[in-house]
Amino acid sequence: xxxxxxxxxxxxxxxxxxxxxxxxxxxxxxxxxxxxxxxxxxxxxxxxxxxxxxxxxxxxxxxxxxxxxxxxxxxxxxxxxxxxxxxxxxxxxxxxxxxxxxxxxxxxxxxxxxx
Numbered sequence: 279x280x281x282x283x284x285x286x287x288x289x290x291x292x293x294x295x296x297x298x299x300x301x302x303x304x305x306x307x308x309x310x311x312x313x314x315x316x317x318x319x320x321x322x323x324x325x326x327x328x329x330x331x332x333x334x335x336x337x338x339x340x341x342x343x344x345x346x347x348x349x350x351x352x353x354x355x356x357x358x359x360x361x362x363x364x365x366x367x368x369x370x371x372x373x374x375x376x377x378x379x380x381x382x383x384x385x386x387x388x389x390x391x392x393x
Contacts, residue, residue, distance in 0.1 A: 334347070
């Protein structure tokens with residue numbers, strides 16, 4: 279599951295896998311489990327957002343019409359997460375699964391955290 283961070287310029291800037299050393303350090307910083315990954319984590323400033331909060335934060339960075347989906351933030355988090363959970367659980371069936379890890383293009387490499 280990818281871990282995505284946002285920079286001050288309000289675009290998705292840095293990414294890493296939660297299993298990577300960088301991802302593990304970020305999870306530890308926020309006091310999150312290091313051995314159980316069941317959701318997307320999106321770090322924005324000093325907050326680690328998860329589940330529907332993470333999705334809404336990512337959508338807020340995208341152009342319309344995707345950004346319009348952030349109107350869902352008026353729905354209580356408990357209901358949003360209730361709707362999010364079955365989609366997340368079935369994401370491979372719904373969106374497909376790759377047999378390999380995608381290697382970033384050279385122009386995208388600087389957007390990934392690394393040693």
